Amino acid sequence: MTDSETPTGEDPRETERGGELTHTDREGNVQMVDVGAKPDSDRRAVARGTIHLQPSTVDAVRADDIGKGDVLATARVGAVQAVKHTWETIPMCHQIPITNVDTDFQVRDDRIVLTVAVETTGKTGCEMEALEGVTTGLNVVWDMVKAAEKDESGQYPDTRITDVHVVQKEKRVREE
Template sequence: MAKLTHINSKGEAHMVDVSSKDESIREARAEAVIHMKPETLSIIMSGQNHKGDVFATARIAGIQAAKKTWDLIPLCHPLLLSKVEVNLYADEKSHQVRVESLCRLSGKTGVEMEALTAASVAALTVYDMCKAVQKDIVIGQIRLLEKQGGKSGHFKVEI
């Protein structure tokens, strides 16, 4: 089993030194799933939410969040992201919205946390914009779907 990299020899949390790592193209995809009542999803899809376009606002929030991950997660490095994409998909049969994020850069450390943060904050934004009509919306499964680049190589969730 791999050891925790953010713990030093004294057992203390620390920021990993990546200065000796090689730069490579790094990419990560993550998702969050939001469960809601059919009526709430209908309001979103019809554009009738009184706060505005839910998907557009959540998309921008997710992009902004990815760019600020190092401000939110204590041991993350500030990164120069070259791409952040956030997409939202409505599934009217299951009354869900699926958020998928993609982050990419050429650098010395991965972008998994940025992708996860983007998906999480986009999901939270959907909740925020819809809480007036449904307070018991559930943000479920937030997970890494895929990562590429770096020494640890390629990881992809088995679906």
């Protein structure tokens, strides 16, 4: 079997373009993709997302005046934890060795943008880890500020998480 073939002998790039599924076999059984024959490579993925908030809530975050504590520090911890535990929450996701996680918050007038960069050395990429970091980090922000965001009826008319996406993916094959 070559590096580009699945156990069934098919090229996995074809399966990604509409052929057979890689996470189920012909009988419908769920399976993890076998990456054992692939060489280790240095990999990096960067994901980004936005949480939209009321300007008064953003001001309170900036002033560290949210009753639950430091919003961005807590969200940073949540993002890193999510990256490290992605394999536990995404079915068929490989457990990979995380070598680095960087988080960056851009606090704007009516939103907070979170960028998470994940690095690994291994046989499979880390895009899912970066996405999990972003979504969990932004969910932590929401949890920390929800008292400030609720309207008189207890709803969140202005709060929303948007634009979660992978902005960069890199793979560098290691030379021996």
